Amino acid sequence: MKAPANFIVSPRWLVSVVPKRAPLENYSLVVQSGKISDVLPAPEAEQKYQGLPKYELKDHLLIPGLINMHGHAAMTLLRGYADDLPLMQWLQEEIWPAETRWVDAQFVRDGTSLAISEMLLSGTTTFSDQYFFPGSTAEAAIEAGMRCQIASPVLEFPSNWAKDAKDYLQKGLDLRDEFRPHSLIEIASGPHAPYTVSDNTLSEIAKYSNELQSNIQVHLHESAQEIEDSIKEFGKRPIQRLYDLGLLGPNTQCVHMTQLIADDMDLLEKTNTSVVHCPSSNLKLANGFCPVKELTDRGINVCIGTDGAASNNSLDLLAEIRMASLLAKGHSGDPTILDAVSSLECATINAARALGMEDQLGSLEVGKQADMVAIKLDSPESTPIYNPISQLIYSANSSNFSHSWIQGKLVMEDRKLTNLHLPSITKRARHWAERIRGASND
Numbered sequence: 001m002k003a004p005a006n007f008i009v010s011p012r013w014l015v016s017v018v019p020k021r022a023p024l025e026n027y028s029l030v031v032q033s034g035k036i037s038d039v040l041p042a043p044e045a046e047q048k049y050q051g052l053p054k055y056e057l058k059d060h061l062l063i064p065g066l067i068n069m070h071g072h073a074a075m076t077l078l079r080g081y082a083d084d085l086p087l088m089q090w091l092q093e094e095i096w097p098a099e100t101r102w103v104d105a106q107f108v109r110d111g112t113s114l115a116i117s118e119m120l121l122s123g124t125t126t127f128s129d130q131y132f133f134p135g136s137t138a139e140a141a142i143e144a145g146m147r148c149q150i151a152s153p154v155l156e157f158p159s160n161w162a163k164d165a166k167d168y169l170q171k172g173l174d175l176r177d178e179f180r181p182h183s184l185i186e187i188a189s190g191p192h193a194p195y196t197v198s199d200n201t202l203s204e205i206a207k208y209s210n211e212l213q214s215n216i217q218v219h220l221h222e223s224a225q226e227i228e229d230s231i232k233e234f235g236k237r238p239i240q241r242l243y244d245l246g247l248l249g250p251n252t253q254c255v256h257m258t259q260l261i262a263d264d265m266d267l268l269e270k271t272n273t274s275v276v277h278c279p280s281s282n283l284k285l286a287n288g289f290c291p292v293k294e295l296t297d298r299g300i301n302v303c304i305g306t307d308g309a310a311s312n313n314s315l316d317l318l319a320e321i322r323m324a325s326l327l328a329k330g331h332s333g334d335p336t337i338l339d340a341v342s343s344l345e346c347a348t349i350n351a352a353r354a355l356g357m358e359d360q361l362g363s364l365e366v367g368k369q370a371d372m373v374a375i376k377l378d379s380p381e382s383t384p385i386y387n388p389i390s391q392l393i394y395s396a397n398s399s400n401f402s403h404s405w406i407q408g409k410l411v412m413e414d415r416k417l418t419n420l421h422l423p424s425i426t427k428r429a430r431h432w433a434e435r436i437r438g439a440s441n442d
């Protein structure tokens with residue numbers, strides 16, 4: 001059927017996340033003009049909305065679309081390019097030189113389309129990104145009909161995209177103006193990390209973001225070396241430095257946060273700053289553990305990101321949620337931490353809160369945007385079902401996500417992406433890899 005504007009979805013189970021954490025069985029959800037207009041028992045919907053087109057999803061669980069809070073989408077083109085190295089060596093000897101040689105607007109466009117395909121097929125409807133040529137990222141997202149926060153990168157050193165901090169800042173402001181009309185795109189500021197951005201520039205970012213009420217996303221406390229170097233150079237821990245420069249607050253998202261002492265957590269708590277946990281990337285680069293139990297015990301908002309495909313190497317957020325849940329239990333010695341529902345909250349309502357979009361995203365509530373995904377739970381690994389949320393988090397495979405809507409528009413139907421031509425996207429990615437591989441064999 002041609003995707004209708006107003007329709008009903010009748011899944012076997014529905015988890016709204018808010019207000020109800022428990023699954024609803026045999027409920028229907030009604031979408032009108034891109035928003036959720038009703039959630040009610042299926043027989044009542046049958047009566048009340050006669051004639052509306054209906055998606056009957058008899059073996060499916062419907063949940064809010066997953067929100068991947070941190071990544072570098074275009075780096076899918078460097079997936080598997082360099083593995084098994086410490087963070088600084090990986091960056092300085094492998095990633096940064098490869099980026100200098102290859103990254104341009106087309107690289108970003110092609111790599112982002114590949115990333116978006118992977119994310120849509122695994123249940124993600126919103127992603128946050130931080131990479132060069134962010135205009136190309138935004139264009140790829142718009143083409144796919146995907147929602148995106150773009151943290152426009154800021155560094156002190158030149159890249160193929162900008163020449164110095166001032167240039168990065170100006171380009172970020174221009175980007176804001178350019179994509180203002182697009183409701184799927186939110187432009188934020190992305191100071192790369194405390195060790196690549198000066199005090200002056202960080203203060204500028206704090207000032208702009210405060211004036212524009214825009215979000216900030218920064219890599220922070222990613223490795224032990226970052227803390228050591230900061231104490232040597234500035235006489236304080238990185239998070240203290242950001243706090244002193246006015247960078248922390250409810251609009252700020254700190255990514256990684258593996259090296260935390262009580263004083264650091266006091267600052268997060270006091271300023272209502274969000275943490276983006278990227279467990280696979282932290283494990284792969286052997287950077288340490290984000291203390292999720294201590295953070296959540298303090299009421300600090302924790303969400304989840306995959307990080308880029310060069311350091312994960314997968315953008316499967318469902319797998320990342322499972323990793324976060326298991327790791328939190330193993331690391332804290334407390335199996336009750338990040339139970340299935342709380343884990344799902346991290347990737348839905350907590351992420352919406354971090355984005356400042358809690359009133360629009362992150363749950364299947366009346367009045368919110370119809371960003372939602374359905375997963376089919378009839379395969380062997382999902383059978384039998386006592387609790388569909390347990391099944392989703394602990395055993396389901398993300399290749400069973402079947403349908404996805406963003407702003408009420410169908411972007412995946414029976415695993416077919418409606419706006420993208422996947423064979424051409426994978427073909428372009430393979431072509432890039434041939435060029436990159438060919439050059440490194442010279």
Ligand SMILES: [Zn+2]
Pocket residue numbers: 070071072219255307308
């Ligand atoms: Zn990152």
